[in-house]
Amino acid sequence: MNIPKELLYTSTHEWIRMEDETTAYIGITDYAQQQMGDLVFVNLPEAGDTVNAGESFADVESVKAVSDVMSPVTGTVEAVHEELADEPQLMNTSPYEAWFVKVSGITERGELMTAEAYEAYLETCE
Amino acid sequence: MKLVFERSRPGRGTRYLPECDVPVVLPEDPGRGIPLRLPELPEVEVSRHYTALAHQTFGVNEGFYPLGSCTMKYNPAVNEHAAALPGFTQVHPLQEAHTVQGCLEVERKLEDMLCEITGMDAMTLQPAAGAHGEFTGLLLIKAYHRSRGDTARTRILVPDSAHGTNPASASMAGFEVVSIPSDAKGCVDLEALRKAAGPDTAGLMLTNPNTVGLFDPQILEITRVVHEAGGLCYYDGANLNAIMGIARPGDMGFDVVHLNLHKTFSTPHGGGGPGSGPSGCKEFLSRFLPGRESPDSIGNVRSFHGNFLVAVRALAYLLSIGREGVPEAARNAVLNANYMRIGLRDAYDMAFDTVCMHEFVMTLESLKEKTGVSALDIAKAMLDHGVHPPTMYFPLIVHEALMVEPTETESRETLDEAIALYRQLAEEAREHPETMHQRPEHTPVRRLDEVGAARNPVIRYAYEV
Numbered sequence: 001m002n003i004p005k006e007l008l009y010t011s012t013h014e015w016i017r018m019e020d021e022t023t024a025y026i027g028i029t030d031y032a033q034q035q036m037g038d039l040v041f042v043n044l045p046e047a048g049d050t051v052n053a054g055e056s057f058a059d060v061e062s063v064k065a066v067s068d069v070m071s072p073v074t075g076t077v078e079a080v081h082e083e084l085a086d087e088p089q090l091m092n093t094s095p096y097e098a099w100f101v102k103v104s105g106i107t108e109r110g111e112l113m114t115a116e117a118y119e120a121y122l123e124t125c126e
Numbered sequence: 127m128k129l130v131f132e133r134s135r136p137g138r139g140t141r142y143l144p145e146c147d148v149p150v151v152l153p154e155d156p157g158r159g160i161p162l163r164l165p166e167l168p169e170v171e172v173s174r175h176y177t178a179l180a181h182q183t184f185g186v187n188e189g190f191y192p193l194g195s196c197t198m199k200y201n202p203a204v205n206e207h208a209a210a211l212p213g214f215t216q217v218h219p220l221q222e223a224h225t226v227q228g229c230l231e232v233e234r235k236l237e238d239m240l241c242e243i244t245g246m247d248a249m250t251l252q253p254a255a256g257a258h259g260e261f262t263g264l265l266l267i268k269a270y271h272r273s274r275g276d277t278a279r280t281r282i283l284v285p286d287s288a289h290g291t292n293p294a295s296a297s298m299a300g301f302e303v304v305s306i307p308s309d310a311k312g313c314v315d316l317e318a319l320r321k322a323a324g325p326d327t328a329g330l331m332l333t334n335p336n337t338v339g340l341f342d343p344q345i346l347e348i349t350r351v352v353h354e355a356g357g358l359c360y361y362d363g364a365n366l367n368a369i370m371g372i373a374r375p376g377d378m379g380f381d382v383v384h385l386n387l388h389k390t391f392s393t394p395h396g397g398g399g400p401g402s403g404p405s406g407c408k409e410f411l412s413r414f415l416p417g418r419e420s421p422d423s424i425g426n427v428r429s430f431h432g433n434f435l436v437a438v439r440a441l442a443y444l445l446s447i448g449r450e451g452v453p454e455a456a457r458n459a460v461l462n463a464n465y466m467r468i469g470l471r472d473a474y475d476m477a478f479d480t481v482c483m484h485e486f487v488m489t490l491e492s493l494k495e496k497t498g499v500s501a502l503d504i505a506k507a508m509l510d511h512g513v514h515p516p517t518m519y520f521p522l523i524v525h526e527a528l529m530v531e532p533t534e535t536e537s538r539e540t541l542d543e544a545i546a547l548y549r550q551l552a553e554e555a556r557e558h559p560e561t562m563h564q565r566p567e568h569t570p571v572r573r574l575d576e577v578g579a580a581r582n583p584v585i586r587y588a589y590e591v
Contacts, residue, residue, distance in 0.1 A: 035525070040580035063576040064519040088581065 001122065002030040004096055008072070009118035010110065015096060016072045022106045023078070025099040028060065028069060031122055033095045036062040039088045044100060049077045051103060053110035058100050060091065069100065074108035077101045127182070127570075130175050131587050134165035163589060182570045184514055185396070190540050192466075194485045194517035194529025195289070195337060197365050197389035198396065201439070205392045208442035209435045219430035233431065236441040237404075243452065244363060244383045245376020246406030250415045252432040256364045259384030259403025260295035260331070262416065265424045266382055266407055267329045267358045268299060269414040273422065279328035279357065285314045286523055287336040289362050301328055308523055312338040312478045314348055323355035333362040334378070335369070335483035337521040337529070339463065349379025358382065358411075364403075366390040367533065368460055368483035371453030382407045392443035393436045402436035458534035459484040462541060466532050469545035473552040477524040485531035489524050499555035499562045501526040506573060507551050507565035513544060 007015045013032035017025045033039065041061035051057040056068035057077075079102040084090060090098040113121060167175070185191070191198040208214070217226050237249040253259040264282070271279045282296040285306045293303040304322050309315040313336065323330075330352040335341045342348065349359045361375035361383040367390050375383045387393055388401035395401055407415065413422040417431075431437075447455060460483050467486040471479060477487040490501045505515035505528065517529040532541055555562050566572060 038577040040577060061580075063580055065522055067522075 001034075001119075002096070003115045003119050003122075005115045007096070007115065008112040009115065009121075010070065010072045010112060011121065012070045014070060014072055016112065017099075019102075022075070023102070023104045024073060024075075024106060025102050026072060027099045028091060028095060029118075030095050031125070032067075033092050036060060036067060037064050038062055039091045042084050042088050042091070042100070044080050044082075044085065045077050047077050047080055051075060051077060051101070053108050060088075071103070072110050072112055073103055073106045075103040075106040078104040127178050129587060130165045130167065130172075131589075133167055133171055133175065136166060138166045138168055138171075140169040186394070189512045189514065190532075190536060190544050191514040192516050192530045192532045192536075192544065193396075193514060194339075194487070194531040195365060195520065196396070196517065197367050197386075197484075197531060197533060198514070199367070199533035200535040201392040201394050202443070202446065204446055205439040205442040209438045214435060214438050229431075229434065232438055232441050233434070236437050236444070239441070239444050240385060240404060241406060243366070243370050243374065244361075244385065244406050245374030245378075245380075246383055247409040248412035248415055249404050249406040250417050250427075250432075251402065251404050251434075251437050252416050252426065252428040253384065253403040253405055254428050254433055255388070255399060255401035256384065256386040256403040257291040257295050258427065259386070259405045260291060260360075260362065261298055262403075262405040262424075262427050263360055263382040263384050263407070264295055264299035264301065264329075264331075265427075266405070266411050266414045267360065268301075269422065269424050270358065270411055271328055273414075276356070278326055281326050282328055282360075283319065283322055283330040283352070283357070285332060285336065287312060287314075287338055287521055288331060288333045289337060289364060290520070291364075292331045292333070292362060296331060308336075311480075312336065312340050312523075313342045313344060316344055316347060316351070319348060319351055323351055323357060325356065327352065327355045327357035329358040329360050329382075331360045331362060332380075333364070334375075335485075338478055338487045338524065339482040339485040339529075339531075340478060340480070341368070341373075341483050345378045353379065364389060365484065367531075368456055370456050371449075372456050376408065381411060387436050387440040391440035393439045400433040400436060402433045402440070404432075455534045456484075459532075462532040462534060462536060463530070465538075466530060466541055466545060469541070470548055473549045474528075477527065484533070485529055487521065487524050488528045488530070490526035490528060493552070493555060494526050497555050497559040497562075499559045501528050503562040503565065504528065504551050504555065507554070507562060508547065509566035510568045511547050513547060 007017050009015055009029060013029045015027050015029050039060055039062050043059045045057050051071035053071055053074045055071060057071040058069040060067055060069060081099050084098055186198050186200050213228055217229055233251055240249050241247060253262045280302055281304050282301040283304050283306050284292045285308060287308050296303050306318050306322055307315045334345055352359050358381040359379055361380035363375060363383045364386040366385055370390060384403050384405045386401060386403055388395040413420045414424050416424055416427045463482050463484050463486055467482055474488040475492055477489045494500050501518050505518050508515045519527055520529060
């Protein structure tokens with residue numbers, strides 16, 4: 001299981017890369033993509049949309065299931081990774097490069113885990 | 127097999143009537159840029175085309191079909207006979223009421239019986255299928271709160287073990303969905319429900335028995351919590367096979383319910399319909415029902431009377447099995463599910479190893495870890511043996527799920543054969559896991575590229591222009 005040290009994680013299996021105090025990239029973890037299986041569709045928000053910590057901002061679909069993607073922070077969508085819509089397999093092959101959105105103006109952070117804490121948390125998910 | 131378009135040859139066809147001697151008059155602007163491209167074949171080839179298609183399908187009439195949550199039971203032919211009677215088929219909804227009294231009687235009788243079975247006071251047969259019935263029921267809840275000026279109730283509580291259509295219907299009806307987690311026993315987490323219920327709660331949508339096949343023992347407490355918060359309780363009765371004639375949603379504290387006549391009440395389904403999803407409610411909501419001459423009605427949700435012939439089948443089914451047959455069918459549905467569960471519990475892990483209702487859920491997570499054989503592999507292998515697989519990867523709260531619903535119409539011999547097959551496949555998975563990823567090998571098409579089909583769907587015939 002790939003869990004990069006420099007990222008933070010949520011209990012709902014999103015990763016977040018803080019660029020600075022108020023800007024971050026968000027995606028889903030290696031564990032999430034493994035659990036979902038081959039991803040075939042992603043529904044992304046639009047630039048300018050507001051995201052709220054702990055609330056769904058996107059959804060992903062595999063041949064097995066549809067799942068909400070929760071935002072780890074409250075802020076405004078500055079950029080959207082449009083290529084994911086055409087190449088959803090990127091979420092499977094390189095989950096930590098397949099960012100969903102870049103969020104800026106972050107005012108609130110939900111409960112985030114370090115890589116070590118997330119690894120320990122995954123033990124409890126098995 | 128060849129597509130019907132590939133069999134087509136220009137000018138081919140079968141004509142029984144002489145050429146029309148009345149001149150054909152076309153409008154000056156037909157509105158189409160190119161002529162309609164229909165395949166041209168003689169009748170014999172059309173007949174063979176459809177027969178070949180029929181050979182590639184699988185239905186309850188071919189073999190065992192334990193697709194959990196879908197109630198693929200055998201539908202007795204006598205109900206088809208009733209629905210084909212000319213008095214029911216050769217009518218038009220705009221006929222004068224006095225000429226269709228028999229049809230209206232069918233509707234009224236069925237409404238009354240469904241009210242008795244569900245513990246509701248009024249029913250509409252308009253909704254065309256299950257999710258449509260849910261949507262209609264939610265509009266009743268919305269209309270109720272609005273009639274009281276209570277516009278703050280914008281949220282619908284939906285347990286995570288509910289049917290997947292529940293959150294979708296609530297969203298369509300303009301509500302915000304709040305997911306309520308399950309507890310370790312697979313039932314509603316009461317503490318989480320208490321926390322979520324409040325002045326913004328419009329209602330709760332509950333599937334009971336839930337999608338792991340368990341009847342929630344706290345059901346009375348659940349509906350009380352929601353009512354005390356000022357919300358209404360919605361019962362997803364899509365699948366009433368486990369409780370009909372034995373327990374009634376109305377007695378459990380529910381205010382609104384919908385039923386899928388095409389699941390429990392004898393209409394073949396799985397091919398796209400037509401279905402029927404009547405919505406029922408308690409008396410205090412009846413003035414909001416569609417099809418009523420009431421100023422408070424939410425209005426029609428479907429043209430005319432809904433899918434009337436499905437209602438005919440349902441009434442024929444209820445009349446033919448009778449008052450004693452209804453609970454007997456439910457008991458046998460529960461008995462058959464538990465018979466299979468006990469027959470499989472040492473070969474497969476049960477998600478919740480306890481007495482189930484009409485269906486049970488197995489988890490193949492440990493099998494996958496040990497052998498690499500997934501629920502999908504086992505399901506695909508069943509196709510080689512002429513058995514339809516169970517529902518896969520649902521409910522989402524169980525990993526590597528296979529959800530089995532044998533229904534009451536299967537014999538003990540069929541169940542024994544299925545148990546033997548399931549056990550054989552579990553053994554093959556342990557001994558020769560590598561062979562399991564290639565199945566099926568004896569079906570018209572082999573393992574399909576589901577990912578490729580979803581990512582690059584080819585959904586129409588590409589003409590050579």
